[in-house]
Amino acid sequence: MSAGPARGGGMYGRGFRFLRARWRVLVRLGGWSVLETGQTFLTGYAPARALDEGFLAGRPGVGLGWLGAAAIGVLVGAYGTVRVYAAVAALVEPLRDLLVRRVVERGVREADTGALSGLTQQVEIARDTFAGLVMVSRSFVFTSVGAVVGLASLDPLLLLVVGPPLAAGLGLFTATLRPLARRQEEFLVADEALADGLGRVCPGLRDITAAGAEQRVAADTGRLVDTERRAAYSLAHWSVLRVASLALGGQLPIVLLLACAPWLLARGVTAGALVGALAYVTQSLLPALRNLVHGLGTSGSRLVVVLRRLVREPTRTAPHDTNPPPGPADTTDPADAVRPAAHGLPAHGREAHGPDHSPTLERAAGSGSPTPTRPTTPRLPTAHPLGAPALSLTALSFAYGPAATPVVDRLDLDLAPGAHLAVVGPSGIGKSTLTALIAGLLEPTGGRIRLWGHPVPSPAAAALRVLIPQEAYVHSGTLAENLGHLRQDPVPERELLAAAEAVGLTPLLEALGGPRAAVDPATLSAGERQLVALARAHLSYAPLVLLDEATCHLDPRAEERAERAFANRPGTTLVVVAHRISSARRADRVLLMDGPRTAYGTHDELVRKSPAYRALVGGWTAVPPGRSEPALPLRDPDRVDAVAGPGLAGDRGHVVAHGPVGQAQAPRDLRDGGPLGREG
Incomplete structure (x- = not known):
């Protein structure tokens, strides 16, 4: 992307202003998310009490009562989730309307040929991705709060085992978020450049052959492929750290809880509290962290790419200047060797010729009808081997x-x-x-x-x-x-x-x-x-x-x-x-x-x-x-x-x-199997 830090900063600034203007929606979203915090809290606390105060103490009625409280918490949390979706819609739909208005304004002002794609694809990508990011970020925050409060309520020693790896995994993910997003963006740009280049080259393959430009087009396309390959390798290397952060923050606490179980039990941690801690990690923290890592790590950079295109500043042109002055031809475009292919016309109706550069036309001063002149003949190449057949x-x-x-x-x-x-x-x-x-x-x-x-x-x-x-x-x-x-x-x-x-x-x-x-x-x-x-x-x-x-x-x-x-x-x-x-x-x-x-x-x-x-x-x-x-x-x-x-x-x-050139031709469909012989 050509957008530099300044543009990126401007985009983030506009994002903060957009959220600040809708603070009431954010408050409502946070309020309904509190119910999800309560559900998460009961996910580990209720089973712990059901074991310690009910089943292990010989009081099954108490145990069933705590399990019933956990079930009620699930129902209340589900109701809160339904209300959360309504609040997210109130936050996302205004963004969609804003982007649609921006695309339409730019399309009318600049006659932007990408306006249709912006309306039908890019705006919807931004809308869905933004909604997903809001959901996973909100879920991780409130789920983490509920789990941490629950662990502290069961026994502070549990926080000593679960907290450090969770914080380390989250810190590692946060540290890799910016470089990972940058490499994700580089890969998306390289992939789009390759797709665009192939989209111009493939319809003109016949003309490329006719123009003798195979090596040039292959070299240009090869550079695009190499660029995408390097971007993919770099993205893959940084993605390893994303997987490491997930293992460190979500899976290592499970191993530590099991390994430290004798030590915890010896220091007064009950069996129910240990089971509750495992429930917090496996049922709440690990899924929430996984959604955050995959959602924010992949969709976040995708959202940045799309938003930069949709909210870029319009190009200002001078009034009545509908025909910009011609500039030098772009000699790096693989389709340059096939000028007709750039117009998207079928290959079978083109003349094939060697020179692969667009012509520079002679512009005569003044206007009026051309004056007939003495016929002339264009010069022809003469550097052929002497005596060789044509x-x-x-x-x-x-x-x-x-x-x-x-x-x-x-x-x-x-x-x-x-x-x-x-x-x-x-x-x-x-x-x-x-x-x-x-x-x-x-x-x-x-x-x-x-x-x-x-x-x-x-x-x-x-x-x-x-x-x-x-x-x-x-x-x-x-x-x-x-x-x-x-x-x-x-x-x-x-x-x-x-x-x-x-x-x-x-x-x-x-x-x-x-x-x-x-x-x-x-x-x-x-x-x-x-x-x-x-x-x-x-x-x-x-x-x-x-x-x-x-x-x-x-x-x-x-x-x-x-x-x-x-x-x-x-x-x-x-x-x-x-x-x-x-x-x-x-x-x-x-x-x-x-x-x-x-x-x-x-x-x-x-x-x-x-x-x-x-x-x-x-x-x-x-x-x-x-x-x-x-x-x-x-x-x-x-x-x-x-x-x-x-x-x-x-x-x-x-x-x-x-059939057309390149299609298989069934044998014996033109004649009775006789070969085409030599000239008579």
Whole structure:
């Protein structure tokens, strides 16, 4: 916690003022607690007299009378306990109302996003914990008074045996209370920091892999785990002293009473008094001390943490200052490597790219509509091994489980820099799985993948590719912020406009009001979101572009424009998961994924050599007049789609279930057990 001693002192001062203002409730609480003192007194005194003056003296009627008095004391004490609960409620409910009012005021004044949590959880935690502390503290005080008075009434020698260990245990607990509470608070803060960090990291695991930020996120998360571990060890060490204080003050008196029994009896202590002393310790002092140690030692620090948050002073802001000036990015946040994950959006709809820093946007002076400028092309990385293939797959294999049939089986493929590859095949055959493997989102079960000689996954390879999935990711903010998300450096406006023009985003850009216009993702259609994602990828520095049906929501003309924009982008190698025959015809090479009949070549070569490819082309082109392609179903990954294209391997008129990335895939659900062979 950032609150220092001053804040803590202020909080305790407010607590004392709160109690002083309700002194009448405290007096009523103390008055009803006196009945509990009487019950405790009779717990040991009545059995002692019943033995000494009744049963041991041959007067059972007297003994039964004293036991009856003890029973009446229990009933009176129970009535007092009922009235105590009413008094505690009169003390606790005003605290709850005060905290609710404070949370609501701060939530309205500061637009505090944690106000709902404060109302529904933290206030109730404070209320219940405060009530518990009042009950255990009050019970220990009045129970101890009743027991001490009873011991003194039976025989002062009993106090000599019970009193010192009880005082020592209570003193030890009091001495460890402050450091124990401090370490309890440190542990709670460390635990919350770890939970908060994991809450930001876990939804973005796919993007962390895509950004090549595994080591950085693992190191940051490891530091949070180590901090909580050290806090837990420190708390455990001090908790040993809490257990020691309980043993010293509550259990050692029992041992001393039994060990000193001959000495006590020799000095005039009666047998009934000795039994009464044991009753005081076992039935009253030990339970009360145990409740105090566990209640005050654990719940007390928890109450301090919650109250510090609920009653902290509100942040004062200047009038009308709703947009504070931007500050430097926090580079210690594990979620920095995954900016989309910080917005809590689903991972399957994000583009994956290497750079893991948020962009700094260029702010032009003045206002008005952007002026079209000469199109420019972003610079691309050039530090690749000379002569290395842009993409190299060597005996690549992948299965969604140890017992599953491989989706990709010993696939070999080399793509030269600047190549344009279309990946085709029936729904569920593994096209999206292949792009996920190339992007590093999945790790192969066999073989290897290299981008310009760099192994996948690795940070170097992650910086060389960008993946645009079917469900494009658009976050709230300005259009310029969305388009420049994959760039570490400021993106000049002329580059933004050039990329928008290249992929066909210009009409939407103008309709929204220019690059600085705010974007509401919910108001954009699926095709418009894809255009934004395509322009973002076009502005990136990645030389390998993976389009996983990233144009499935665009019409054929818009799709062609977008694909040609990447094909004509200098230094770009393009891999397209095609869902229209036109995409395959535009590509330099086509990879047909069809189980054991995998084939590779140009469109014309495959039409001549591959019956499966001819069947696929026939399925694509056999559409009614007036309707555009595709005939294949969209949304191949993460959906349940019908198999399209007659005559393909695995086409038995059934339904193929292709689960999300990471789920097990049952064997023989895509085809008749045939492996995906090498390229033909």
